[in-house]
Amino acid sequence: MSPDYSRQAASLSSASVEKQLAADIERLFGHSRLHDPAVQGQLKVTAAGITRVLAEYLDPEDPL
Amino acid sequence: MRRDALLELGATEAAALIRRRQISSTEIVQAALERVDDLGELTGAWATVISEFALAEANRADADLWTRDFTPGRLHGVPFGVKDVIDTANVPTAAAFTPFRNRVPVEDAAVVAALKKAGAVLIGKTTTTQFAFADPSSARNPWARSRTAGGSSSGSAVAVATGQVPLALGTQTGGSTLRPAAFNGVIGFKPTLGLVSTVGLLPLSWTLDHVGVLTRNIEDVRTFIDVAAARPVKQSAAAIGPQIVPPRLGLVVPALEEACEEVRAHIRDLANAFMAGGAIVVEVDFGLPLGLILAAQRLIVQVEAATVHRRLLERHASDYLPLLRACAEVGQVVPAHSYVDALRLRRLAADRLEGQIARHQLDALLTPTVGSEAPGPETTGDPSLQNPFTLAGMPSISLPSGLSRNGLPLGVQFAARCGDDIQLLETARWCADHLEPIPAPAGISESPAGIIGRANHFR
DSSP states (O other), X not given: OOHHHHHHHHTOOHHHHHHHHHHHHHHHHOHXXXXXXXXXXXXXXXXXXXXXXXXXXXXXXXXX | OOHHHHHHSOHHHHHHHHHTTSSOHHHHHHHHHHHHHHHXXXXXXXXXXXXXXXXXXXXXXXXXXXXXXXOOOTTTTOEEEEETTBOBTTBOOOTTOGGGTTOOOSSOOHHHHHHHHTTOEEEEEEOOSGGGSSSOOSOOOTTOTTSOOOSSSHHHHHHHHTTSOSEEEEEESSSTTHHHHHHHTSEEEEOXXXXXXXXXXXXXXXXXXXXXXXXSSHHHHHHHXXXXXXXXXXXXXXXXXXXXXOOEEEEEHHHHHHSOHXXXXXXXXXXXXXXXXXXXXXXXXXXXXHHHHHHHHHHHHHHHHHHHHHHHHHHHGGGSOHHHHHHHHHGXXXXXXXXXXXXXXXXXXXXXXXXXXXXXXXSEEEEESXXXXXXXXXXXXXXXXXXXXXXXXXXXXXXXXXXXXXXXXXXXXXXXXXXXXXXXXXXXXXXHTTSOOOOOOSOOTTSOTTSSOOTTTTO
């Protein structure tokens, strides 16, 4: 990952990551799946996980 | 020997009696099948039972003992169950997935082949959650029907807890062996990643899938390792006899903070009891924030489960249960860089966890297995405290450690460095000797008396 992209990604909020994931889900599986409660739950947890990994995991081999 | 006494035997002990012809394989397999008849439906523990085949195998096992130069295996003639995501030759392996109801593997999974080679007699396939994920199965907690049996190896845990078999195979990708063990009052063990082959498992995550085992005593776990290990197992000094030196344990404080007040107090009491017996207990942490560990674990499972299920999902979407379907769908849109970061975090988590053990010269880390007693049947329970050791590939074991105020089993978890499986068992054995036996449960009116909650059944 380039330093610029990494910095940008790490500054993302969980809500914006969730919005991007939701758009991808809708594109792949349709509107009805996006509103399935289980999918909604997974989206929240996944977005929080992605954000946390980006924000807290400082890879020692990263050029940053 | 009476039927109930036969069914209280551990697998190792039963095999010894069979070898000495003090009991027969036919007797114990017949007894197991009768109990399955009595309890199978009540407990929902079985997906498939192969009575005729099992009895034929038991008869053959008895006949073999009269054959000149025959050397019986470590589990000769002993009945066992296999979680229904692990392939069994000529026996359906359906993973609780309707399109797989007629799926009949032609070969045994490597671990099943190993147990059969040791003489064990397969009596059936135990209930699993769908593809070993988080949608609850039909297995019922024998301690309280209003509580979950856990998951995903719920049928195996229930079958062992109710004396239907002395040993059953499970799998663990997050907490699927140790958590149901804790909720049902039995022992659950997950070896070092890769020590037991996963060839022949229906995968959930190629990176994190482990084979596990559920038993009622530690000796049977040791026998399982001896029989099923796919590579030489590192022995410990204690392997030549019981551990007499009290262990050094690392009480993982952030794990306590995840637990409810009752479980927190219970684990503190256990630590005090271990110290009173001579153990040294020091306070440690996970080496990384638990939330970060859990995020990495979930991302790996999501992406790999999505990969496993992508094609099946296209054809059979409506046959998927909600949580697995959602996982397989959302996993397809996780960015690749997040998956790679999660894999790298996995290595870092293992280094940090093992670093805690090395820094404090510990024999094992100590946590609650789960932060609460078994919750309601709408969930399989919380995997948060089992996940870190699965992510790190470290061996871990759950022992029944007491009862909650509601009379439900609680579990204590120990984890050791990768490769120290035998040392972990010796530590667990020492600790088990310092635990109060679990009394028989009260108020389980649906269950026949005297079949569950036998005192000291986990020794």
